[in-house]
Amino acid sequence: MIKISKSVEYSILALKYIADNENFASLSSRKISDDLNIPYDLLSKLLQKLVRKGIVQSQQGKYGGYNLLVDSNKLSLLNIIDALDENIQLANCTFDGANNEDCARINNCYIRSPFLNLQNKINKMFNEITLNELTN
Known part of the structure; x- marks a missing residue:
């Protein structure tokens, strides 16, 4: 069964929230956490991963917070999953570099x-689904 992790789910929620509020001031991780009922510590870690991958920008200071750097019409579900170092795999043998240690057969x-x-088709589909499509 393919299942999206809570980390991916929370990241999608936060990214959509940031995208929907991009005309306003930067959003603090505390505000995002409170408004979306996402655990603050986990959200902070997820946002930092997204910063490192160039998906969001973090601004320090009194009016600091997070802004989306990638257009929500171009940010794919696969981009988000990859940014979080997560995998959506059917089996242990379906990732690049799989070997005998992953499966004896x-x-x-x-x-x-x-x-x-099938894994390639799933990856293609996840790459074609954008944040905007996923949340509208």
Whole structure:
């Protein structure tokens, strides 16, 4: 079963909130946390990951906070997942660099190839779904 982690879910909520309020002042992590009922410490860590990946910008100071750097019509679900160092994998053998340590049957498995094809389709779909589409 493919399941989006809470980290990805919270990040999507926060990114949409930031995008919806981009015409106003920067939003503090405390305000985002309070308004969306997301644990503050976790949200702060997620936002810092998004800053490091160039998705949001952090401004320090009294009027500081977070702004979106990527257009919500161009920011894909896959971009968000990758920025958080998360994976959406069907099986242990469907990621780049999978080897015998990930699955003992990797070299003679008759379902690996179909799973890889399906994984590629899922990745393509996640890359085509934008933040704006996902939240409207």
